[in-house]
Amino acid sequence: KADLAFNLQETHQDITEYIDFATQKFVHLANTAPCGPVQFNLPLRKPLMPTLGNQDNVLVKQLSFSKPSQIKIDIPPITAKRVLILAGPNVAESYSDALLAFSQPYHVPVIADILSRVRTPETIHGIDYLLKFDQVTDELKPDLVIRFGKTPVSAKVLQWLKHANIETWHVDLNAGTDHSRHVSRAILMPPRDFLRQAKVVLSEEQQAFETNWQLINQKDKQLVHEMAIVSALNRAVSPKTPIFVANSMPIRDMDDFFTGFNTQTIYANRGANGIDGVISTALGMSVTTKKRSLLLTGDLTLFHDMNGLMMARNYQLPLDIIVIDNNGGGIFSFLPQAEATEYFETLFGTPLELDISKIASLYQLSYVLLKQPEDLRKVLNQPTDGTRIIVYPSNRTQNVRDHQKYIGESL
Incomplete structure (x- = not known):
C-alpha cells in the first residue's frame, strides 16, 4: 500500500497538469508488481461548490508506460521425474496458449485455480476436496511443482506442498513473497516467458503420472443444491462469459466444481478476501x-453492497446476479465455531431474513426465483435488458451435509 498526497487544487495550469500526471502515474503504480491499493490524500478548497456552467475543455496529456521486455534467465533443463x-x-496477461504448448508435449498435469484464467476441462480442478478426502495418493505426488501466480483459493494445496x-x-514477477514460505526457487519472470524457455527431460514416469x-x-x-448451481452454471453460460465470484462459499465451490467448460474469464476480489464492494465491482x-456478464454471490454479500444496485438501475448495466440465499454466512458452518451453538447464529451465521424480491423491486430490477439448479440454463437463455437478480434458496446446515455426503461418496 502506498500513501500519496496531492497538492491543493488551484486554477494555475501547472497544478492541473501535475494532478493529471500524478493520477496516471499512480494508476500505473497500483497495477505494477507487486500490485496493491493506492491511497490518495486529496485536500479540498472551501467553498466546495464548483463553478457551474464552465464549458472549458480539459486536455489531459496521456502518459505511455512501456512494458518490460522479455526477461532472459538461464533455466536449466528440468530433470525431475514427476513434474506438476x-x-x-493471475492478474497479468493470459498465458494459456504458452501453457498448452508446454504441458501437452511434456505430459505435465496442470492444477488450475479458478482465478488462473487457464482452467479448462483438461486441467485439474477441485484440488481442495481431493486433498480433504485423501485422494492424492503417493502415485500422484510430484517431485517438482512449478507454481505460477498469486496465492491459490485452496488453502490445502499449499499446506500439502x-x-x-x-x-x-x-x-512470477512477484515470486517468493507467498505466505506459505515454501519455495525452493523464486524465478522473477512472467509465466509466458518461462514456459517458452523451459525444457523438460522426459522421464519414463511422467506420462503415467x-x-x-x-x-x-x-x-x-x-x-446437489448449492453445489449443483455451480455445475449448472458451468454448462449454461455462453462461451467466454465474464463471471465475477464473491468470496466465502461461492469462490470455494467454483474452485472445486467449475471446470471451465465454456469460459475461463473468472474474476474476484481477493486479498483481504472480504465481501465488501462485490456488487459494485461486478457491475x-x-x-x-460487450457480452452480458454474471455474478455469483451469497445473500450476505449482496446485503453488504446493496446500494451498489443503484448504479445498475441508473445505467441498465448488463449483469445477471445469481444469489445463493441461505440466510446468512454459509462459510462459517464449515468452521470450528459452528460447534458453539449458543452464540453461533448471532455472531457467525448472522441470519438477515431478507426478502430479496423486495430488494429487486426497490431498485426496479428484474427478479427470478430459481426452484431448482437445472432451471438456470433456461433462465440465462431468456433475453433481458439491464440487471437481473436470480435467487436460489438454500439451507446452510443442509449445505454442510451435502458437501460431506455427496462429495465423499463420489470419491
Missing part, C-alpha cells in the same frame, strides 16, 4: 465487455 504445474490466480516437502519453484491425475479428475461427482466489470 500449479497455476494460481509444505507438509509433504515437495520441491516448489515459484515463477499425467494419466493418473487425469483419471482422478474425470470421476463423476454427485452435486464495473460488466461495462468492460
Whole structure:
C-alpha cells in the first residue's frame, strides 16, 4: 500500500497538469508488481461548490508506460521425474496458449485455480476436496511443482506442498513473497516467458503420472443444491462469459466444481478476501465487455453492497446476479465455531431474513426465483435488458451435509 498526497487544487495550469500526471502515474503504480491499493490524500478548497456552467475543455496529456521486455534467465533443463504445474490466480496477461504448448508435449498435469484464467476441462480442478478426502495418493505426488501466480483459493494445496516437502519453484514477477514460505526457487519472470524457455527431460514416469491425475479428475461427482448451481452454471453460460465470484462459499465451490467448460474469464476480489464492494465491482466489470456478464454471490454479500444496485438501475448495466440465499454466512458452518451453538447464529451465521424480491423491486430490477439448479440454463437463455437478480434458496446446515455426503461418496 502506498500513501500519496496531492497538492491543493488551484486554477494555475501547472497544478492541473501535475494532478493529471500524478493520477496516471499512480494508476500505473497500483497495477505494477507487486500490485496493491493506492491511497490518495486529496485536500479540498472551501467553498466546495464548483463553478457551474464552465464549458472549458480539459486536455489531459496521456502518459505511455512501456512494458518490460522479455526477461532472459538461464533455466536449466528440468530433470525431475514427476513434474506438476500449479497455476494460481493471475492478474497479468493470459498465458494459456504458452501453457498448452508446454504441458501437452511434456505430459505435465496442470492444477488450475479458478482465478488462473487457464482452467479448462483438461486441467485439474477441485484440488481442495481431493486433498480433504485423501485422494492424492503417493502415485500422484510430484517431485517438482512449478507454481505460477498469486496465492491459490485452496488453502490445502499449499499446506500439502509444505507438509509433504515437495520441491516448489515459484515463477512470477512477484515470486517468493507467498505466505506459505515454501519455495525452493523464486524465478522473477512472467509465466509466458518461462514456459517458452523451459525444457523438460522426459522421464519414463511422467506420462503415467499425467494419466493418473487425469483419471482422478474425470470421476463423476454427485452435486446437489448449492453445489449443483455451480455445475449448472458451468454448462449454461455462453462461451467466454465474464463471471465475477464473491468470496466465502461461492469462490470455494467454483474452485472445486467449475471446470471451465465454456469460459475461463473468472474474476474476484481477493486479498483481504472480504465481501465488501462485490456488487459494485461486478457491475464495473460488466461495462468492460460487450457480452452480458454474471455474478455469483451469497445473500450476505449482496446485503453488504446493496446500494451498489443503484448504479445498475441508473445505467441498465448488463449483469445477471445469481444469489445463493441461505440466510446468512454459509462459510462459517464449515468452521470450528459452528460447534458453539449458543452464540453461533448471532455472531457467525448472522441470519438477515431478507426478502430479496423486495430488494429487486426497490431498485426496479428484474427478479427470478430459481426452484431448482437445472432451471438456470433456461433462465440465462431468456433475453433481458439491464440487471437481473436470480435467487436460489438454500439451507446452510443442509449445505454442510451435502458437501460431506455427496462429495465423499463420489470419491
